[in-house]
Amino acid sequence: MTQGFDTTAIHAGSDADPATGARQVPIYQTTAYAFRDADHAAKLFNLQEVGYIYSRLTNPTVAALQTKVAALEGGAGAVCCSSGHAAQIMALFPLMGPGKNIVASTRLYGGTVTQFGQTIKRFGWSAKFVDLDDPEAVKAAIDDDTRAIFAESISNPGGYVTDIPAIAAIADAAGIPLIIDNTLATPYLCRPIEQGATLVVHSLTKYMTGNGTVTGGVVVDSGKFDWSANDKFPSLSQPEPAYHGLTFHETFGPAAFTFHSIAVGLRDLGMTMNPQGAHYTLMGIETLGLRMPRHVENAQKVAEWLENDPRVTSVTYAGLASSPWNATAKRLYPKGAGALFTFSVKGGYEAAVKLVDALDLFSHVANLGDARSLVIHSASTTHRQLTEEQQRAAGAAPEVVRLSIGIEDVGDLIADLDQALAKATA
Structure with missing residues (x-):
C-alpha cells in the first residue's frame, strides 16, 4: 500500500x-x-x-x-x-x-x-x-x-x-x-x-x-x-x-x-x-513533513524582504520570480526551493562581516538546516580555502552572506536583519 x-x-x-x-x-x-x-x-x-x-x-x-x-x-x-x-x-x-x-x-x-x-x-x-x-x-x-x-x-x-x-x-x-x-x-x-x-x-x-x-x-x-x-x-x-x-x-x-x-x-x-x-x-525525521513547509514559507518571506531592501544588491533564492532558476524550481521543486540562500550586502566584504556580527537571533555557526536560523560569511569560513574565482563560481563571493532560515516567527527574523543591515551599512 x-x-x-x-x-x-x-x-x-x-x-x-x-x-x-x-x-x-x-x-x-x-x-x-x-x-x-x-x-x-x-x-x-x-x-x-x-x-x-x-x-x-x-x-x-x-x-x-x-x-x-x-x-x-x-x-x-x-x-x-x-x-x-x-x-x-x-x-x-x-x-x-x-x-x-x-x-x-x-x-x-x-x-x-x-x-x-x-x-x-x-x-x-x-x-x-x-x-x-x-x-x-x-x-x-x-x-x-x-x-x-x-x-x-x-x-x-x-x-x-x-x-x-x-x-x-x-x-x-x-x-x-x-x-x-x-x-x-x-x-x-x-x-x-x-x-x-x-x-x-x-x-x-x-x-x-x-x-x-x-x-x-x-x-x-x-x-x-x-x-x-x-x-x-x-x-x-x-x-x-x-x-x-x-x-x-x-x-x-x-x-x-x-x-x-x-x-x-x-x-x-x-x-x-x-x-x-x-x-x-x-x-x-518524524517531524520533517511539518518543519520543511515552515522553513520554506519563512525563507520566501525573508528573501522577498531582502530583495526589496536598498541596502542589499542581490538575493539568490530560486523561489523569487526574478531568479534565473525560478522556472526550474517551479517545475521540479513545486513544494518550494528550500530555506538556504545568499544575499550580497552593499559595502562588500567589510559590510558582510559587520552584518554577521550584528545579528542577534541568527546564530553564527558552520551549520545549516537547524530549527534555528543560522548565518555565516562563506568567503571567510566554509569557502575560505578556495580562490576568489572559485568562491564566486560557488556563489560565495566576498560580499555574500549565507542564511539558513529556521522556523521562528518570521517577523522577528526580518527585524533582526533590519537592525543588522543598519549597523553594517551605516
Whole structure:
C-alpha cells in the first residue's frame, strides 16, 4: 500500500521492538552480536545470510534509519555513515579506481569542492568541475574514465536548483550513474530518484535531523542501474576476492550497491554511524513533513524582504520570480526551493562581516538546516580555502552572506536583519 510522506516518515523502519515491545526504536548500544552457532556465524561472514555481526558494519538502530530514509527517497536500499562527507566518499568508493574521474557541478559546498578537487587525488581519482546549466559542457567533460556525475539538488550556499532530469539524461547516455546530494531539499521537496538519479546522498546532520545535535550521512541506492552493462564498475560486476569470488550485482541484483557499501565500504573504510546519532535522526525525521513547509514559507518571506531592501544588491533564492532558476524550481521543486540562500550586502566584504556580527537571533555557526536560523560569511569560513574565482563560481563571493532560515516567527527574523543591515551599512 502506498503511504503518504508523513506516514512513511513516522512508520517506515520503526516497528515495535520484537524483543521488548518498545514502540520507539531502541538505541542498540552494543559492539557485537551473539551468533546462534558456528554455522550461523559462517553464513553471515560469507554474505549467505543477512544479520548482525559487528556494529562497524550493521546495527539495528542504524538499520531502522536506513530503511526509513530509503523509503522516503524511493530507493532500494541505503547505508548510513558518520557524516555527509563520509557519504560522498562511500558513494564514490565502489565506482572509482586510480585514474578515474567524476564530473561535478561548480556550485557545490566549499568543503565538497576541496574534497573532490584536492583530497580524492590521494586515491588517484580526480574531478572536473562544470557548470551544469550548460549541458554541452557536461557532455564534453565526460570521457572514457568518467565514472559518475555529481551535483546538489539545491546548492550550498547559493540555493540554486539543479535540473536533475536533464543531467540524468546525459548520465544515462554515457552509461554512468548520477549522484545527487539532496541535503538541502530533503525528500520532502525533491525525490531525485524519481527524476533519474542513480544514487542520493545526504548530510543527515542538517534538515533530516533538524536540531543540530548529531553528524551523520547516508547513501541511498535507486536499485535501477545496470552495473554489469559494461566493464566500468568491476567492484560490482566482477568477482570479489575477499568473498571467494562472489559477484555483487549477480548475487544481490538491485541491492548490489547497498550490500557492497556495507560488506566492503564500511568494513574497510570504517566510517560508521553511531546508534545514538541514528536515534536522534530517527526522531528528527518524524517531524520533517511539518518543519520543511515552515522553513520554506519563512525563507520566501525573508528573501522577498531582502530583495526589496536598498541596502542589499542581490538575493539568490530560486523561489523569487526574478531568479534565473525560478522556472526550474517551479517545475521540479513545486513544494518550494528550500530555506538556504545568499544575499550580497552593499559595502562588500567589510559590510558582510559587520552584518554577521550584528545579528542577534541568527546564530553564527558552520551549520545549516537547524530549527534555528543560522548565518555565516562563506568567503571567510566554509569557502575560505578556495580562490576568489572559485568562491564566486560557488556563489560565495566576498560580499555574500549565507542564511539558513529556521522556523521562528518570521517577523522577528526580518527585524533582526533590519537592525543588522543598519549597523553594517551605516
